[in-house]
Structure formats: structure tokens, C-alpha cells
Amino acid sequence: MGKAKILVVEDQNIVALNIRNKLKNLGYTVPSTAASGEEAIRKAELTGADLVLMDIMLKGEMDGIEAAREIKARFGIPVIYLTAYTDSETLERAKMTEPVGYISKPFKEEDLHSNIEMALHKHRAEKGEEGEGEKEEKESV
Numbered sequence: 455m456g457k458a459k460i461l462v463v464e465d466q467n468i469v470a471l472n473i474r475n476k477l478k479n480l481g482y483t484v485p486s487t488a489a490s491g492e493e494a495i496r497k498a499e500l501t502g503a504d505l506v507l508m509d510i511m512l513k514g515e516m517d518g519i520e521a522a523r524e525i526k527a528r529f530g531i532p533v534i535y536l537t538a539y540t541d542s543e544t545l546e547r548a549k550m551t552e553p554v555g556y557i558s559k560p561f562k563e564e565d566l567h568s569n570i571e572m573a574l575h576k577h578r579a580e581k582g583e584e585g586e587g588e589k590e591e592k593e594s595v
Contacts, residue, residue: 457482457483458482458483458504458505458570458574459483459484459501459502459503459504459505460482460483460484460503460504460505460506460507460570461484461485461486461487461488461494461497461503461506461507461531462474462477462484462486462488462507463487463488463489463491463493463506463507463509463518463521464487464488464507464512465489465490465511465512465513467489469509470487470489471487473507474487476563476566480563480566480570482570485497485501485502486500486501489512489514490513491514491515491516491517491518491520491524492514492515492516493514494506494508494512494518494525495521495524495525495528498525498528498529499528499529503531504531504574504577505531505532505533505534505554505570505573505574506522506531506532506533506534507570508522508533508534508535508536508553509535509536509537510535510539510548511537511538511539518535518537519547519548519550519551522535522551523550523551526552532553532554532573532574532577533553533554534554534555534557534569534570534573535548535553535555535556535557536559537556537558537559538558538559554572554573554577555569555570555572555573557569
């Protein structure tokens, strides 16, 4: 399995670059970044991303929750929210999109890494793309 491709959706350019650099340091590929919900949907389709890191407050008409709902429905790509918004109303709206994670800013690199790894593992298992070693291990139990 190659490096996971992660689409970063963040409307503040300096923050997006920071996240992109952290992801690259962790060994992931970042094919693109997006600053609006509409752009995130286009780039999710074009890049074939394995995972989307989504901020909630974005430029444009569509917020990150609406974009995540659309990305999940159209492409089946899992989403982790990476946001400063942790109020209960936002959390409730976000939960409706069934994200694979919700990380509040500021975040630690190791929290980002562990959330991504768990999300990717869960998504692959749901799609039946477990590694052969994992399948053999389960069969022998």
C-alpha cells in the first residue's frame, strides 16, 4: 500500500501550508489544498484522495460540514474535521456527516497522525481492503 493521499481543506493559507508540511513529514502525500467547500468537492474528485482533513469555517457559500456531507455522499471519502469550533451546535451538525475523526485546533502532530491512521484503517476495513497479513491473522483466530 502506497502513501495515503490526504486533501487539506483550510481557508487560511499559512495554516494550510503548515498542515501540509506536517503531513509530508509524517509520510503522507498531499495532492492539493482547498480553501472553500466548492473547491474541496472538485479537488476530492480530481485527486482521488484517500482522506480529507476538513476545517469547518471556510471561504465561500458552503461550510466544511456541507462540503464533507457532499464528499462522503458522492465519493465515499472519509473526513476528519480539524477545527477550532468545538461548541455543541457545531459538533451536533458535524456528527450528522459521520466523520472518522474530530480534532480541535491547536493540535499536536501525534494526535493528527494517530487519528489519520485509525481513520484510514477503519475505511480500508469497511471496504474490505485489509492487507493479506491481517486477513490471515483473522482466519487463524
